[in-house]
Amino acid sequence: MTSSTVTSSQPPRPQRPNIVFRRLRGQRSPGEFAAAVxxxxxxxxxxxxxxxxxxxxxxxxxxxxxxxxxxxxFLHMFPGRTLTDLGFAPRSAVRGRGSRPADEPPPEHAESRPDGPYAPTDEQDEPYESYGQYESREPYGPQAPQDTCETREARAAHECHERNHEESDVRRRAFMTGSTATVAAASLGAFGMASVSPATAAGRPVHRAGTSDAGALQEAVRRIRVLDDRHGADGLYRRAAAPLRTAYALLDAGATRQATTDRLYSGAGELAISVGWLAHDSGRFDDARSHYAEALATARMSGDPALEAHAFCNSAFLARDAGRPREAVRAAQAAQRAARPLGSARLMSLLALREAGGWAGLADRAGCERALARAQALYERGPSEADPEWMSFYGEAELEGLEAQCWSMLGDWLRAARHARRAAHLQDPHFTRNIALYTAELADDLARGGRPDEAAAAGLRVLDLLDEVQSSRIQTMLAGTARVLLPHRRASGVSAFLDRHASLPRLA
Structure with a gap:
């Protein structure tokens, strides 16, 4: 590491943790507290x-x-307190800017950009953006995203979405009660470290975590993934946050052995990614972004390149789905840098596909084709012991499905349909959600490629699976297919699909 060329008349001030602010967060995870903010x-x-x-x-x-x-x-959240009461330094003590008088209210609109935390602080210190700088060696990038029409529209859509889901953070606290799953409730209810929560909430010391706690955490991650494979995300997301809160409570409590601490960090990070994926698949992109950022921070703190690669992998997928293709490319490339020393060709293959999706979103056909070729070559090297456990979903069917999505974004509908059909045919029956996803992709590609009768038949197969699968992403894809098919109502089977689709409950 090179030393800075900037000199100062005073030695750098050592950082002091803001213990007061941490105490105010209480039992909520950082992601939950961020949502409250x-x-x-x-x-x-x-x-x-x-x-x-x-x-x-x-x-x-x-x-x-x-x-x-x-x-x-913050002063609205904690009325009657000052910044110093919240553990911050007085504004007059912060270097680099003039302070305002103590009795002067904050300016009406003091942020330099609409993206609040990306604006400079009053100590000329940029709060980092979650995914703005995809350098695997630098955890916090200094540059802020540009306020483009795309980002303004995304923010407006997010605000509308959050108004519809204002109660979600409260309901996330109801641990596995209701809908998708009575099955899910029974499965996740066995994650049994609830004794941590009351003690922490009351401010009393909690027991230090042991190997059984780390094992239970890893088992919770596995169960969430299995339930998502079978049922989709919508019925699980609000309930999966309970194990995540417990995981971070255990990290706060600490462990007696470094090996256990490492397992806890890894498990908590993987759990944050799993919960983030449930948010992603159920259309809560901002929540997903926050959970993935939480996982990335955990990876950086623990020096875990495998967890870092996984967090960047999911961040790339989210960025592509959220309409930020350049960010998707950068996140996928950062994931590949983190993953390269791990020795898993299959992981590198998946990450190349994530990059291909970003290039497709940028309408860069040549870049997409290069990444697809690299993904195929890496996949053909076969599995190895270095392959992460979370990649159990990644087989030939997923390879075909992700390639189908790339060709679809590039507008090559019939080529996309060929890959989507192959993906649905190859998928293991255990992965019900993926079968529904690939078939929905097939229906949409056929509809846009001028084959309405085949599209309707595929759409009906997806509707048959929706009794088992709850995924906003799949329902959104079907809604798009239905709009494309509306002018073709007289084609064989199209009317039946449209009528049945119209009877579905509307998305919230």
Missing amino acids: RRAARDIGERVSCDARYIGRVEAGEIRCPNYAYERV
Whole structure:
């Protein structure tokens, strides 16, 4: 590491963790607390894009004094307190900017950009953006995203979505009760470290984590993945947060052995990714982004390149689905840098596919084809002992399905349909959600490729699976297919598909 060329008349001030702010977060995970900050901001007409990593940075003492927008939000959340009561340094003590008088209210609109936490703080310190800098060696990138029409539209869509799901964070606390699964409730209910929560909530010391706790955490990750494979995300997301809270409570409690600590960090990070995926698949992109950021921060803190690669892998997929293809490319490339020393050709193959999806979103056919060729060559090297456990879903069917999505984004509908059909045919019956996903992809590609009768037949097969699968992503794809097929109602089978699709419950 090279030393800085910038000199200072004073030695750098050592960071002090913000213990007060950490205590105020209580039993909520960083991601849950970040969601509470965003809700509080909306209550007073502010706009901040707080995520788990921002909360982590505050608690680590990296942000000694928040910018004005965050100040207003925090003082609204904790009425009667000052910034110093919340563990921050007085604004007058923060270097680099003039302070305002103590009795002067914060400016009406003090942020330099609409993206709240990306604006400079009053100590000339940029709160990092969750996915802005995809350098595997640098955890916190200094550059902020540009405020383009695309990002403004995404924010507006997110705000509308969050109004519809305002109660989600409260209901996430109801641990596995209701719908998709009575099955899911029984399966996840066995994750039994609930004794950690009451003690932590009451401020009393909790037992240090042991190997059984780490094992239970890893088992919770496996169960969530199995339930998602079978049933999709919508019925699981709000309930899967309970194990995640427990996981981070265990990390706070600490462990007696370093090996156990390493397992806890790995398990908590993987669990954050799993919960993030449930949010992603059920259309809660902002929540997913926060959970993936939480996982990435955990990976960086524990020096876990496998977890880092996984977090970047999912971040790339999310960025592609959220309409940020360039970010998808950069995240996939960062994932490949992290994963290269791990020695898993299959993992590198999947990450190349994530990159291909980004290039397809950018309409860069040549870049996409190069990444697809690399993914195929790496896949053909076969499995190895270095392949991560979470990659159990990645087989030939997934390879075909992801390639189908690339050709679909490039507008080569019939080529996409060929790959989607192959994916649905090859998929293991255990992965019910993926069969529904690939078949929905097939239906949409056929509809757009001018084969309405075949599209309707595929769409009906998806509708048959929706009794078992709850996935907003799949329902959104079907809705798009239905719109394309509307002018073809007289074609064979199309009317039956449209009528049956119209009878589905509407997405919230």
